[in-house]
Amino acid sequence: MGNKNTVSHDYMSENEHFSDAINFFMFDGEKVVLPENLDTEDVNEEAIIHKYDRLFSTQKIRDIVKRVTIKSDKNTTYVIIGVENQSDIHYAMVVRNLLYDALCYSAQVAAIAKQNRKEGKVSGNAEFLSGFTKADKIKPVITLVINWSKDKWDGPRKLSEMMIDTDPRINEWIDDYNLKLIDPHDIEDFTKFSSELGDVLEFIKRQNDDNYINDMKREKE
Incomplete structure (x- = not known):
């Protein structure tokens, strides 16, 4: 399993494949994100949790994280996007991703707070407690x-879908979190990919399809 994930990690670390996955999933194949719009982000995400006057440090390591610049006619948006490669199905992946996202948001707040304190930008009790000002913003x-x-x-x-059955009156107060997933077995139109990533995912889906395999062999002859 480790070797499989290493191969997929190296493959998806290439900006061409990373941007292609984003464009397929978020923009229905439209080339909105270009390879040159990507910058590598620190994959180590650390959050400091205050509890009972003690500090606990928790660290999670993502597969791949990149800063993405999305340009349109009217504005430019900066987003942090992580890709998790799964060679096997992970039945707690929803919670794992939720934690990754929360740690990334926490790390952004901590970085801004550190800079604010360094530059003396915090004022008043509210800003002093967090180091985060009313005007500060974080990236999605x-x-x-x-x-x-x-x-x-x-x-x-x-x-x-991971929750135990609860009183329906409680459900409206529970925030849900959706898994953002590219599963080749769900894909009907692989032409929406612009790189060989589409061919790789199509092979995964159709590797047991004799007609598909025979067509591939004929193309190579």
Whole structure:
């Protein structure tokens, strides 16, 4: 499993494939994000949790994280996007991604607070407590999972699917979280990919299809 994830990690670390996955998932194949719009982000995400006057440090390491610049006619948006490569189905992936996103938001707040304190920008009790001012903003975070398994993803796709049965009156107060997933077994139109990533995912889906395999062999003759 480790070797499989290493191969997929190296493959998806290439900006051409990373941007292609984003464009397929978020923009229906339109080339909105270009390879040159990507910058590598620190994959180590650390959050400091204050509890009972003690400090606990928790660190999670993502597969790949990049800063993405999305340009349109009217504005430019900066987003942090992580890709998690799964060679096997992870039945707690929803919670894992939720934690990744939360840690990334926490890290952004901590970085801004540190800079604010260094520059003496905080004033008043409210800003002093967090180091984060009313005017400060953080970048949105998106975590995308790619299923490289020969099996269709049969794990939960949102947090509510992992929950025990609860009183319906409680459900409206529970925030849900959706898994952002590219599963080749769900894809009908692989032409929406602009790189060989589409061919790779199509092979995963159709590797047991004799007609597809025979067509591939004839193309190579």
